[in-house]
């Protein structure tokens with residue numbers, strides 16, 4: 529999913545939201561039912577599409593409470609053997625949560641510097657992290673996303689997973705130097721190049737009203753949300769022109785944003801695999817990863833979970849989209865409700881933990 533069209537304008541136009549508002553209407557025959565996809569172990573359909581299950585179905589399905597109407601719902605067969613394990617889900621698995629930031633924990637706003645999460649959302653994330661290992665996986669730089677989230681108890685993967693901090697006490701590595709947490713940065717050699725391309729992109733787009741370049745440490749975002757639509761093509765051409773001098777950088781797209789990043793084979797999906805391994809949570813028999821995200825780059829993570837047949841992607845979207853996710857929620861506020869549902873369920877499951885606090 530992360531490898532898109534080579535040219536910026538083609539990438540912009542392949543974004544269904546950018547193309548046409550008329551595409552966004554939800555067909556009446558698609559409400560509400562679960563997501564299905566080709567290639568999954570329990571799918572009998574050949575087309576990937578997403579529809580909108582009710583929040584209660586998402587929560588119920590993931591917690592093994594409510595049986596969904598689809599053959600692609602939940603692997604209930606695990607419940608009998610595993611339910612006795614302490615601190616586990618009703619499916620007998622420990623849930624690990626991966627959360628994208630923009631559009632998932634915070635609403636999309638015009639100014640990327642003002643994409644604050646609400647205090648209520650922060651409380652929900654803090655609460656859920658009391659019970660479940662929780663990681664933020666963002667396209668922002670790790671420092672920037674931490675400034676927004678401000679929760680020390682989480683794991684953070686910034687720059688689309690190219691900057692991951694796992695505390696040494698949680699990681700597999702046991703050498704004495706590991707007392708200090710060290711970030712895992714697979715694109716570190718690209719740092720000087722990213723500084724250079726950031727400068728070139730700022731210069732190239734400075735005359736375009738509303739264009740905004742954001743340095744995300746190992747990748748750069750060129751925002752066109754506030755650019756007059758007639759100038760989108762120009763923005764794309766300018767970005768393409770800059771990239772001619774940087775053959776080791778590639779382009780991906782997000783929501784009204786062109787993302788410039790190293791050509792290395794690393795994305796949010798790889799970051800999820802890395803975190804699961806580092807946290808020793810990569811046993812699919814005992815761990816159920818859940819990844820919630822709204823963007824195209826989150827598809828890499830949904831795909832990893834689907835292909836490993838070990839967890840569930842939840843797409844945050846108000847409109848039907850092709851996706852590798854398994855469920856969808858419509859907005860950050862539904863994400864918050866979902867997190868609060870997880871907390872309530874964990875509190876019911878382990879009243880002693882709750883009472884002690």
Ligand SMILES: O=P(O)(O)OC[C@H]1O[C@H](O[C@H]2O[C@H](CO)[C@@H](O)[C@H](O)[C@H]2O)[C@H](O)[C@@H](O)[C@@H]1O
Pocket residue numbers: 628629630631635636637638639640641643665666667668742744749751753782783784785787823825
């Ligand atoms: O992986 P994410 O955490 O979702 O980051 C993806 C991009 O998110 C931000 O841009 C998006 O949100 C902005 C604030 O709501 C909005 O103005 C912009 O149009 C969206 O694309 C962030 O600013 C980018 O750098 C990230 O690449």
